[in-house]
Amino acid sequence: MNCEFFFSFFSLLHSGGFSLVHHLLKKYNIKGGTFDQHFLVDTGYLDRIVAAAELKSEDVVLEIGAGIGNLTERLSRKAKKVIANELDPALVNILHDRFDSAGNVEIIAGDALKVNFPEFDKVVSNLPYSISSEITFKLLRHKFKLGILMYQYEFAVRMVSSPDCKDYSRLTVDTYYFADASILMRVPKGAFQPAPEVDSAVVKLVPRPAPFEVRDEAFFMKFVAAVFSQRRKKLRNAILNTNYMLKIPGIKEVIDRLPEELMNKRAENLTPKQLAELANLIFDFNQKK
Ligand code: SAM
Numbered sequence: 001m002n003c004e005f006f007f008s009f010f011s012l013l014h015s016g017g018f019s020l021v022h023h024l025l026k027k028y029n030i031k032g033g034t035f036d037q038h039f040l041v042d043t044g045y046l047d048r049i050v051a052a053a054e055l056k057s058e059d060v061v062l063e064i065g066a067g068i069g070n071l072t073e074r075l076s077r078k079a080k081k082v083i084a085n086e087l088d089p090a091l092v093n094i095l096h097d098r099f100d101s102a103g104n105v106e107i108i109a110g111d112a113l114k115v116n117f118p119e120f121d122k123v124v125s126n127l128p129y130s131i132s133s134e135i136t137f138k139l140l141r142h143k144f145k146l147g148i149l150m151y152q153y154e155f156a157v158r159m160v161s162s163p164d165c166k167d168y169s170r171l172t173v174d175t176y177y178f179a180d181a182s183i184l185m186r187v188p189k190g191a192f193q194p195a196p197e198v199d200s201a202v203v204k205l206v207p208r209p210a211p212f213e214v215r216d217e218a219f220f221m222k223f224v225a226a227v228f229s230q231r232r233k234k235l236r237n238a239i240l241n242t243n244y245m246l247k248i249p250g251i252k253e254v255i256d257r258l259p260e261e262l263m264n265k266r267a268e269n270l271t272p273k274q275l276a277e278l279a280n281l282i283f284d285f286n287q288k289k
Pocket of ligand 1: 034035036037038039040041064065066067068069070071085086087088091110111112113126127128129131
Protein backbone atom coordinates (compact mmCIF):
# COMPACT_ATOMS: atom_id res chain seq x y z
CA MET A 1 0.00 0.00 0.00
CA ASN A 2 1.32 3.46 -0.86
CA CYS A 3 1.90 5.58 2.26
CA GLU A 4 3.00 8.76 0.50
CA PHE A 5 0.83 11.52 -0.86
CA PHE A 6 1.57 13.40 -4.00
CA PHE A 7 0.14 16.80 -4.67
CA SER A 8 0.26 18.84 -7.77
CA PHE A 9 2.99 21.43 -7.75
CA PHE A 10 0.23 23.99 -7.98
CA SER A 11 -0.65 23.26 -4.34
CA LEU A 12 2.70 24.60 -3.24
CA LEU A 13 3.30 27.22 -5.86
CA HIS A 14 -0.14 28.71 -6.08
CA SER A 15 -0.38 32.10 -4.46
CA GLY A 16 -3.08 34.72 -4.69
CA GLY A 17 -3.35 38.39 -3.74
CA PHE A 18 -2.66 39.43 -0.18
CA SER A 19 -4.08 42.94 0.01
CA LEU A 20 -7.68 42.79 1.38
CA VAL A 21 -7.09 40.44 4.32
CA HIS A 22 -3.91 42.31 5.29
CA HIS A 23 -5.90 45.53 5.15
CA LEU A 24 -8.56 44.08 7.52
CA LEU A 25 -5.96 42.84 10.02
CA LYS A 26 -4.41 46.33 10.00
CA LYS A 27 -7.74 48.15 10.16
CA TYR A 28 -8.85 46.23 13.26
CA ASN A 29 -5.32 46.07 14.72
CA ILE A 30 -5.40 42.25 14.97
CA LYS A 31 -2.04 40.59 15.57
CA GLY A 32 -3.16 36.97 16.10
CA GLY A 33 -1.08 34.34 17.85
CA THR A 34 -3.44 33.61 20.79
CA PHE A 35 -6.42 31.20 20.44
CA ASP A 36 -4.73 29.43 17.47
CA GLN A 37 -5.11 32.63 15.47
CA HIS A 38 -3.35 32.18 12.15
CA PHE A 39 -5.28 34.07 9.50
CA LEU A 40 -5.31 32.78 5.96
CA VAL A 41 -4.20 35.90 4.08
CA ASP A 42 -3.51 34.27 0.71
CA THR A 43 -6.68 34.94 -1.23
CA GLY A 44 -5.75 32.28 -3.80
CA TYR A 45 -6.13 29.55 -1.15
CA LEU A 46 -9.30 31.15 0.23
CA ASP A 47 -10.82 30.96 -3.25
CA ARG A 48 -9.76 27.34 -3.70
CA ILE A 49 -11.31 26.34 -0.37
CA VAL A 50 -14.61 27.96 -1.34
CA ALA A 51 -14.50 26.31 -4.78
CA ALA A 52 -13.93 22.90 -3.14
CA ALA A 53 -17.14 23.35 -1.12
CA GLU A 54 -19.17 23.47 -4.38
CA LEU A 55 -21.68 25.79 -2.74
CA LYS A 56 -25.25 25.96 -3.97
CA SER A 57 -27.65 28.81 -3.29
CA GLU A 58 -29.66 26.59 -0.90
CA ASP A 59 -26.67 25.51 1.24
CA VAL A 60 -26.42 26.38 4.93
CA VAL A 61 -22.72 26.47 5.83
CA LEU A 62 -21.16 26.21 9.27
CA GLU A 63 -17.78 27.88 9.83
CA ILE A 64 -15.81 27.23 13.03
CA GLY A 65 -13.33 29.93 14.08
CA ALA A 66 -14.49 32.58 11.63
CA GLY A 67 -11.82 35.06 12.81
CA ILE A 68 -12.08 38.39 10.99
CA GLY A 69 -14.40 36.88 8.38
CA ASN A 70 -12.02 36.43 5.45
CA LEU A 71 -13.54 33.03 4.60
CA THR A 72 -17.01 33.98 5.93
CA GLU A 73 -17.32 36.76 3.40
CA ARG A 74 -16.59 34.45 0.46
CA LEU A 75 -18.94 31.77 1.80
CA SER A 76 -21.78 34.27 2.34
CA ARG A 77 -21.57 35.37 -1.29
CA LYS A 78 -22.44 31.85 -2.50
CA ALA A 79 -24.45 30.13 0.26
CA LYS A 80 -27.99 30.68 1.47
CA LYS A 81 -26.70 31.20 4.99
CA VAL A 82 -23.44 31.07 6.95
CA ILE A 83 -23.38 30.15 10.64
CA ALA A 84 -20.11 31.71 11.82
CA ASN A 85 -18.77 30.57 15.19
CA GLU A 86 -15.90 32.39 16.95
CA LEU A 87 -14.45 32.22 20.46
CA ASP A 88 -12.51 35.49 20.76
CA PRO A 89 -14.90 38.33 21.81
CA ALA A 90 -12.77 40.93 19.96
CA LEU A 91 -13.18 38.98 16.70
CA VAL A 92 -16.88 38.39 17.39
CA ASN A 93 -17.30 42.20 17.46
CA ILE A 94 -15.51 42.49 14.11
CA LEU A 95 -17.77 39.81 12.62
CA HIS A 96 -20.86 41.75 13.79
CA ASP A 97 -19.37 44.94 12.37
CA ARG A 98 -18.74 43.31 9.01
CA PHE A 99 -21.77 41.05 8.57
CA ASP A 100 -24.79 42.27 10.57
CA SER A 101 -26.03 44.11 7.49
CA ALA A 102 -25.38 41.14 5.16
CA GLY A 103 -28.59 39.36 6.18
CA ASN A 104 -27.34 35.79 5.72
CA VAL A 105 -24.63 35.47 8.39
CA GLU A 106 -25.59 34.21 11.86
CA ILE A 107 -22.81 34.72 14.40
CA ILE A 108 -22.49 32.27 17.28
CA ALA A 109 -20.08 33.49 19.96
CA GLY A 110 -18.36 30.93 22.16
CA ASP A 111 -16.23 27.80 22.31
CA ALA A 112 -17.01 25.51 19.36
CA LEU A 113 -16.68 22.52 21.68
CA LYS A 114 -19.42 23.86 23.98
CA VAL A 115 -21.97 25.67 21.80
CA ASN A 116 -24.84 23.84 20.08
CA PHE A 117 -24.67 23.94 16.30
CA PRO A 118 -27.92 24.46 14.39
CA GLU A 119 -28.51 22.16 11.40
CA PHE A 120 -26.15 22.74 8.48
CA ASP A 121 -25.46 21.20 5.05
CA LYS A 122 -21.72 21.82 4.77
CA VAL A 123 -18.93 22.80 7.12
CA VAL A 124 -16.08 24.89 5.75
CA SER A 125 -13.43 26.02 8.22
CA ASN A 126 -9.87 26.91 8.82
CA LEU A 127 -9.96 25.15 12.18
CA PRO A 128 -8.28 26.13 15.45
CA TYR A 129 -5.62 23.40 15.44
CA SER A 130 -5.55 22.73 19.19
CA ILE A 131 -9.11 21.34 19.03
CA SER A 132 -8.74 19.48 15.70
CA SER A 133 -9.61 16.04 16.99
CA GLU A 134 -12.42 16.97 19.39
CA ILE A 135 -14.13 19.35 16.97
CA THR A 136 -13.92 16.88 14.06
CA PHE A 137 -15.66 14.14 16.03
CA LYS A 138 -18.21 16.61 17.42
CA LEU A 139 -18.97 17.63 13.81
CA LEU A 140 -19.18 14.01 12.66
CA ARG A 141 -22.00 13.39 15.16
CA HIS A 142 -24.06 15.83 13.07
CA LYS A 143 -25.75 15.03 9.79
CA PHE A 144 -24.15 16.98 6.94
CA LYS A 145 -23.12 16.46 3.30
CA LEU A 146 -19.59 17.78 3.02
CA GLY A 147 -16.73 19.16 5.08
CA ILE A 148 -13.84 21.21 3.74
CA LEU A 149 -11.54 21.61 6.71
CA MET A 150 -8.02 22.93 7.24
CA TYR A 151 -5.76 21.04 9.66
CA GLN A 152 -2.06 20.91 10.46
CA TYR A 153 -0.49 18.90 7.65
CA GLU A 154 0.71 16.04 9.88
CA PHE A 155 -2.74 15.68 11.44
CA ALA A 156 -4.35 15.55 7.98
CA VAL A 157 -1.91 12.84 6.88
CA ARG A 158 -2.85 10.74 9.92
CA MET A 159 -6.55 11.14 9.10
CA VAL A 160 -6.17 9.63 5.62
CA SER A 161 -3.42 7.03 6.20
CA SER A 162 -3.56 3.28 5.41
CA PRO A 163 -2.69 0.06 7.31
CA ASP A 164 1.03 -0.72 7.53
CA CYS A 165 1.92 2.97 7.24
CA LYS A 166 3.58 4.87 10.07
CA ASP A 167 0.76 7.44 10.21
CA TYR A 168 -2.00 4.82 10.40
CA SER A 169 -3.54 5.43 13.81
CA ARG A 170 -6.62 5.58 15.98
CA LEU A 171 -7.41 8.88 14.22
CA THR A 172 -7.37 7.15 10.81
CA VAL A 173 -9.73 4.40 11.93
CA ASP A 174 -12.13 6.72 13.78
CA THR A 175 -12.24 9.08 10.79
CA TYR A 176 -12.85 6.19 8.36
CA TYR A 177 -15.66 4.91 10.57
CA PHE A 178 -17.60 8.15 9.98
CA ALA A 179 -16.50 9.48 6.60
CA ASP A 180 -14.42 9.26 3.46
CA ALA A 181 -11.49 11.62 3.91
CA SER A 182 -8.99 12.90 1.37
CA ILE A 183 -6.37 15.64 1.27
CA LEU A 184 -7.18 18.28 -1.35
CA MET A 185 -4.16 20.55 -1.01
CA ARG A 186 -1.16 21.31 1.11
CA VAL A 187 -1.02 24.93 2.27
CA PRO A 188 2.39 26.42 3.10
CA LYS A 189 2.82 28.26 6.40
CA GLY A 190 3.58 31.47 4.49
CA ALA A 191 -0.07 31.63 3.38
CA PHE A 192 -1.01 32.68 6.93
CA GLN A 193 -0.44 35.69 9.15
CA PRO A 194 1.07 35.19 11.66
CA ALA A 195 2.68 32.11 10.06
CA PRO A 196 2.21 28.88 12.04
CA GLU A 197 5.24 26.66 12.67
CA VAL A 198 4.16 23.95 10.24
CA ASP A 199 2.36 23.62 6.92
CA SER A 200 -1.37 22.91 6.79
CA ALA A 201 -3.64 20.81 4.58
CA VAL A 202 -7.23 21.08 3.44
CA VAL A 203 -9.18 17.85 3.94
CA LYS A 204 -12.42 16.89 2.22
CA LEU A 205 -14.76 14.89 4.48
CA VAL A 206 -17.79 13.12 3.06
CA PRO A 207 -19.83 11.57 5.90
CA ARG A 208 -21.36 8.11 5.21
CA PRO A 209 -22.44 5.05 7.21
CA ALA A 210 -19.47 2.82 8.16
CA PRO A 211 -18.78 0.30 5.35
CA PHE A 212 -18.61 -2.55 7.90
CA GLU A 213 -20.72 -3.79 10.78
CA VAL A 214 -20.02 -2.58 14.29
CA ARG A 215 -21.97 -4.37 17.01
CA ASP A 216 -21.47 -1.71 19.65
CA GLU A 217 -20.05 1.68 18.66
CA ALA A 218 -18.85 2.68 22.15
CA PHE A 219 -17.00 -0.64 22.55
CA PHE A 220 -15.47 -0.38 19.04
CA MET A 221 -14.16 3.12 19.79
CA LYS A 222 -12.73 1.96 23.12
CA PHE A 223 -11.14 -1.09 21.47
CA VAL A 224 -9.48 1.00 18.75
CA ALA A 225 -8.16 3.48 21.36
CA ALA A 226 -6.85 0.58 23.49
CA VAL A 227 -5.02 -1.38 20.78
CA PHE A 228 -3.47 1.70 19.15
CA SER A 229 -2.17 2.83 22.56
CA GLN A 230 0.05 -0.30 22.23
CA ARG A 231 0.54 -0.18 18.47
CA ARG A 232 3.98 -1.84 18.49
CA LYS A 233 2.75 -4.82 20.53
CA LYS A 234 1.16 -7.94 19.03
CA LEU A 235 -2.60 -7.83 19.50
CA ARG A 236 -2.57 -10.65 22.06
CA ASN A 237 -0.43 -8.53 24.42
CA ALA A 238 -1.97 -5.21 23.39
CA ILE A 239 -5.43 -6.48 24.41
CA LEU A 240 -4.15 -8.06 27.65
CA ASN A 241 -2.25 -4.89 28.61
CA THR A 242 -5.18 -2.59 27.96
CA ASN A 243 -7.95 -4.59 29.55
CA TYR A 244 -8.12 -1.89 32.24
CA MET A 245 -9.76 0.13 29.43
CA LEU A 246 -11.86 -2.69 27.92
CA LYS A 247 -12.93 -4.25 31.23
CA ILE A 248 -13.60 -7.75 29.79
CA PRO A 249 -13.80 -10.37 32.60
CA GLY A 250 -11.62 -13.46 31.86
CA ILE A 251 -9.81 -11.69 29.02
CA LYS A 252 -7.18 -14.45 28.70
CA GLU A 253 -9.84 -17.06 27.89
CA VAL A 254 -11.44 -14.69 25.40
CA ILE A 255 -8.12 -14.11 23.64
CA ASP A 256 -7.51 -17.88 23.45
CA ARG A 257 -10.73 -18.19 21.45
CA LEU A 258 -9.78 -15.47 18.94
CA PRO A 259 -8.07 -16.31 15.60
CA GLU A 260 -4.38 -17.02 16.34
CA GLU A 261 -3.31 -15.41 13.08
CA LEU A 262 -4.89 -12.07 14.05
CA MET A 263 -3.50 -12.19 17.58
CA ASN A 264 0.02 -12.33 16.14
CA LYS A 265 -0.53 -9.13 14.16
CA ARG A 266 -0.36 -5.56 15.40
CA ALA A 267 -3.20 -3.01 15.36
CA GLU A 268 -1.33 -1.07 12.66
CA ASN A 269 -1.53 -4.11 10.31
CA LEU A 270 -5.33 -4.44 10.42
CA THR A 271 -7.82 -2.59 8.23
CA PRO A 272 -10.67 -0.72 9.99
CA LYS A 273 -12.99 -3.56 8.91
CA GLN A 274 -10.72 -6.22 10.46
CA LEU A 275 -10.49 -4.19 13.67
CA ALA A 276 -14.29 -3.94 13.74
CA GLU A 277 -14.63 -7.72 13.23
CA LEU A 278 -12.25 -8.36 16.12
CA ALA A 279 -14.06 -5.88 18.39
CA ASN A 280 -17.37 -7.56 17.47
CA LEU A 281 -16.02 -11.02 18.38
CA ILE A 282 -14.78 -9.83 21.78
CA PHE A 283 -18.02 -7.95 22.41
CA ASP A 284 -20.09 -11.04 21.53
CA PHE A 285 -18.02 -13.41 23.72
CA ASN A 286 -18.47 -10.99 26.59
CA GLN A 287 -22.24 -10.75 26.07
CA LYS A 288 -22.66 -14.55 25.95
CA LYS A 289 -20.89 -15.13 29.29
N1 SAM B 1 -11.22 31.82 9.78
C1 SAM B 1 -10.01 32.61 9.90
C2 SAM B 1 -9.12 32.35 8.72
O1 SAM B 1 -9.46 31.46 7.91
O2 SAM B 1 -8.13 33.01 8.56
C3 SAM B 1 -9.27 32.30 11.21
C4 SAM B 1 -8.78 30.88 11.36
S1 SAM B 1 -7.72 30.68 12.74
C5 SAM B 1 -6.73 29.31 12.24
C6 SAM B 1 -8.73 29.89 13.96
C7 SAM B 1 -9.83 30.77 14.55
O3 SAM B 1 -10.53 29.99 15.53
C8 SAM B 1 -9.37 32.03 15.28
O4 SAM B 1 -10.14 33.12 14.85
C9 SAM B 1 -9.62 31.74 16.77
O5 SAM B 1 -9.94 32.89 17.53
C10 SAM B 1 -10.79 30.77 16.69
N2 SAM B 1 -10.88 29.81 17.81
C11 SAM B 1 -9.89 29.29 18.58
N3 SAM B 1 -10.37 28.39 19.46
C12 SAM B 1 -11.72 28.34 19.22
C13 SAM B 1 -12.78 27.60 19.83
N4 SAM B 1 -12.55 26.73 20.82
N5 SAM B 1 -14.04 27.79 19.37
C14 SAM B 1 -14.29 28.67 18.35
N6 SAM B 1 -13.33 29.41 17.75
C15 SAM B 1 -12.05 29.23 18.19
